[in-house]
């Protein structure tokens with residue numbers, strides 16, 4: 001079926017399919033209408049990562065199993081995807097907006113001379129047209145981008161803007177492709193693989209998060225908030241102004257230009273609630289907001305509110321749970 005299928009390019013590290021791939025499968029299943037959701041999986045012969053994908057109910061997995069993929073640079077993966085695209089002609093191709101997803105998708109888009117929307121926060125279809133929704137104009141508006149004249153329609157999507165849901169379905173078709181042309185490129189030799197512990201992954205996947213804003217900056221208060229986080233088993237995230245303060249960096253930032261989080265419990269301390277921050281916390285289950293300004297917009301999204309001094313609140317809570 002030409003231009004009818006939604007492709008998701010699977011990302012995996014150390015034999016683990018990344019959460020963004022599962023999130024994209026769930027989202028694609030929700031919006032697919034009459035299209036099929038197909039995951040493209042590149043793996044070595046000893047890897048068997050299909051089951052981790054089947055749990056999320058794609059209609060089909062197209063897998064390329066080849067030991068040359070172990071050391072494949074992003075340019076080779078883009079070339080293989082280009083060959084697959086010419087063979088199957090999908091409607092759209094989705095990637096995680098990760099370092100790898102961004103690198104491969106941009107290379108592929110240049111080869112295929114089609115459009116690519118980076119960093120989408122939402123997707124929907126109008127018939128076969130993929131509506132790619134992302135912030136624009138300094139993140140002040142959400143705009144809808146379409147690519148009506150070229151296929152595939154390509155987008156990268158920020159991790160954690162969708163929730164991955166496992167399904168019971170067991171009828172995923174597996175298609176093995178073994179006739180691709182691997183262009184010789186021996187530019188990379190992998191000697192060892194060490195997992196990179198990214199702080200942004202850890203707040204994005206944390207069950208409990210304490211978010212610090214400008215209303216609680218100051219070394220002593222940050223130390224106390226850290227102590228509270230340790231006691232609650234929470235990770236610390238920050239608003240953008242605090243990324244300029246040691247020990248924080250952009251890796252710790254929550255919001256539109258930082259990480260989207262989905263914890264069961266989020267406590268915000270001295271956070272105003274600018275839309276650029278709140279757009280990254282919409283998937284939180286319970287939000288407890290502490291701010292000394294009763295008109296702070298953070299209270300509009302909070303389940304529980306405390307109007308008062310965030311430092312006093314932290315000290316009182318520390319006494320309660322010691």
Ligand SMILES: Cc1cc2nc3c(=O)[nH]c(=O)nc-3n(C[C@H](O)[C@H](O)[C@H](O)COP(=O)(O)OP(=O)(O)OC[C@H]3O[C@@H](n4cnc5c(N)ncnc54)[C@H](O)[C@@H]3O)c2cc1C
Nearest residue numbers: 213214215239240255256257258270272276291292293310
């Ligand atoms: C293009 C763009 C992208 C952006 N992306 C992001 C992003 O991803 N994430 C992000 O966070 N921001 C982002 N911003 C910045 C955002 O607009 C806000 O400026 C920022 O979120 C404000 O951070 P804040 O709430 O810590 O600080 P402030 O706005 O200064 O708010 C501090 C709050 O603390 C309260 N307060 C003060 N003292 C106390 C106290 N003792 N106890 C309790 N409360 C107190 C104040 O009442 C106030 O509400 C972006 C901005 C732009 C233009």
